[in-house]
Amino acid sequence: MTPTLEDVKGLGAKKSTLEETGIDSVEKLAKAEVDDLVALKGIGKATAEKLIANAKDLLEVPESGEAPEVVEEKESETPEVEDEKIKEEIKKLDAKKKKLQGKKVEIGDFVLVKITAKTQKGKIFRVSSEEDAKKVGIYDEKNAQQGYYTPEFVIVGKPGFLNEGLTEFIESSMNYFEKKSVRVPPIKAFGKRDPSKIERIGIAKFRKLNEGKNPELGQDFVRRTPQGQSQRGTVIRVSQGKVVVDYNHPLAGQSVDYNLEIIDKIEDFNDKIEYFMVNKGIPQDNIPEFTINYDKKEKTVEITIPKMFLFQNLTYVKFGLAMDLQTHMSDEVGDVKFIEIYEKIPIPEAPADTVMQKVEEFNKEQESDQDQD
Numbered sequence: 001m002t003p004t005l006e007d008v009k010g011l012g013a014k015k016s017t018l019e020e021t022g023i024d025s026v027e028k029l030a031k032a033e034v035d036d037l038v039a040l041k042g043i044g045k046a047t048a049e050k051l052i053a054n055a056k057d058l059l060e061v062p063e064s065g066e067a068p069e070v071v072e073e074k075e076s077e078t079p080e081v082e083d084e085k086i087k088e089e090i091k092k093l094d095a096k097k098k099k100l101q102g103k104k105v106e107i108g109d110f111v112l113v114k115i116t117a118k119t120q121k122g123k124i125f126r127v128s129s130e131e132d133a134k135k136v137g138i139y140d141e142k143n144a145q146q147g148y149y150t151p152e153f154v155i156v157g158k159p160g161f162l163n164e165g166l167t168e169f170i171e172s173s174m175n176y177f178e179k180k181s182v183r184v185p186p187i188k189a190f191g192k193r194d195p196s197k198i199e200r201i202g203i204a205k206f207r208k209l210n211e212g213k214n215p216e217l218g219q220d221f222v223r224r225t226p227q228g229q230s231q232r233g234t235v236i237r238v239s240q241g242k243v244v245v246d247y248n249h250p251l252a253g254q255s256v257d258y259n260l261e262i263i264d265k266i267e268d269f270n271d272k273i274e275y276f277m278v279n280k281g282i283p284q285d286n287i288p289e290f291t292i293n294y295d296k297k298e299k300t301v302e303i304t305i306p307k308m309f310l311f312q313n314l315t316y317v318k319f320g321l322a323m324d325l326q327t328h329m330s331d332e333v334g335d336v337k338f339i340e341i342y343e344k345i346p347i348p349e350a351p352a353d354t355v356m357q358k359v360e361e362f363n364k365e366q367e368s369d370q371d372q373d
Contacts, residue, residue, distance in 0.1 A: 003058045005029065009288050010050055012306055014043060029055040044293035044302070046270060100176040100265055107157035107171060110266040110275070114151050116259040119251065128152070147284055151263060153275040155328055164188040166258060179261045186253050193253035199233070199245045206243040215243045269294065269332065273301065276324045280317045299334035301325060310340055 003026045005015050017040050023029050029052060037048035105111060117126035124136045130149045133139035143149065154161040157171045165184030174180060186192050206215055209223055219235045233247035266272055274287050282290075289306035303321075305314070322336035 002026075007058055008051060009054045009057075010047075010291060011054075012289060012291050012304060014040075014047075014051070014291060014304075017043070026055050026058050030059050044295060047291060047293050050270075096265075097177060102175050102178065104175050105156045105170060105262055109156045110272055111154055111156060111176075111262050112151040112264040112266065113154050113162075113170065114261040114263050118257050120254055120257070125251075145283075146281075147278060150284075153266070153279055158328065163190070165256075166260070170260070170262070174260065174262055176262050176265065179259065181257065181259050184256050184258065186255060189256045190249040190251040190254070193248050197233075197247040198236075199247065201243045201245060203238070203241050203243055221245050272329065273303075273325065276321055276328075279324070280321050282317065296332075299332060300337065301333055301335070302337045302339055304339040304341065310342065314338075 005011060005018065005024070005026060008026060008029065011018075018024070018029065018037075021040060023032055032052055034045060034048045034052065037043050037051065038045050043051075114128040115126060116124060116128070116132070118124045124138065127133050127136065127138070127149060128151045130139060130144055133144075133149045139149075152162065154170065157167070159167060161167070162170070163184065165182070165188030168188070169180075169182045169184075173182075201209070203215065207213065210221065215221075215235050215238050217235055217238060220232065221235055222230055222232050225231050231247055233245040234250065235243060236246045237244040266275060270292055273292055277287055277290070278284055286306070286308070289308065291304040291306075293302040293304075294300070295302075318338050322338075325333045325336055
């Protein structure tokens with residue numbers, strides 16, 4: 001089956017822009033020059049290179065740049081081509097690993113950290129792969145869909161990614177592809193237990209706050225603070241008409257044991273942006289639907305929101321993403337723009353308009369006939 005422009009990964013709303021300039025097929029896009037695409041509105045150099053490369057991948061274009069004449073053979077060749085791509089990717093990863101092996105991480109490095117965390121009693125509560133989650137019996141389909149069982153994206157030495165103890169340990173003691181263990185004390189893990197975060201609520205009042213339901217031991221409970229913030233706790237006791245809710249973190253007051261390994265260094269500009277997007281809750285599988293344009297001279301990042309996200313409330317996601325990019329990539333990023341394209345929906349001609357149009361046409365014909373007489 002011959003691929004169409006809709007099949008080009010990451011093209012999205014740029015399809016109509018290309019078609020207006022005559023680039024109406026995958027073959028023409030694969031043969032296009034980067035400068036030709038950059039000249040079009042809303043397409044930066046990085047995006048242009050990516051679109052052309054993706055078009056060539058669809059057509060399996062050889063290094064000469066010539067598109068194959070017999071596209072029909074694509075399906076039978078796909079497994080072999082995929083195998084070659086996988087081998088090439090493995091080769092690149094091996095070369096990268098060899099280059100980084102044993103080198104100390106440096107402050108400011110963008111890295112991926114594989115983590116296994118367990119309590120003092122040996123209960124594992126955090127892993128970096130679905131396979132490991134299933135092995136230790138903590139796998140949850142909902143968590144998997146939210147990307148919970150993946151390596152952590154971290155900027156070495158920067159707060160806000162891991163707890164204080166891990167942040168300090170990675171900065172001072174970790175090398176790439178080296179496995180290490182560390183015990184983090186409560187004050188640098190999930191904090192000490194704070195008696196002021198334990199609340200006693202009358203059972204009648206609790207029911208009102210709990211959608212009319214009775215309390216259950218161990219249930220999660222969320223209430224709003226006077227400042228309008230959400231406070232999450234756990235029901236730890238129900239007695240004498242009172243419900244006791246603990247708003248401390250479940251692991252507060254405990255030391256936590258971690259096994260760590262730095263498994264990658266993120267260096268590509270677009271890859272960094274994409275990891276920040278994932279950190280803000282955008283599913284990894286949906287990232288290619290977003291179009292990212294970067295103007296190096298103006299230090300401006302433009303992110304086009306795909307149709308599927310247009311009617312979702314992304315206000316906090318966009319604000320948080322912009323802040324992350326401007327804070328952690330300040331040397332390269334200034335303004336961050338989000339583009340939302342709402343395509344015009346054709347409006348069918350109203351019946352009344354059609355009738356009036358026919359009346360006017362009839363009247364003109366009558367006037368024409370009278371003039372001829």
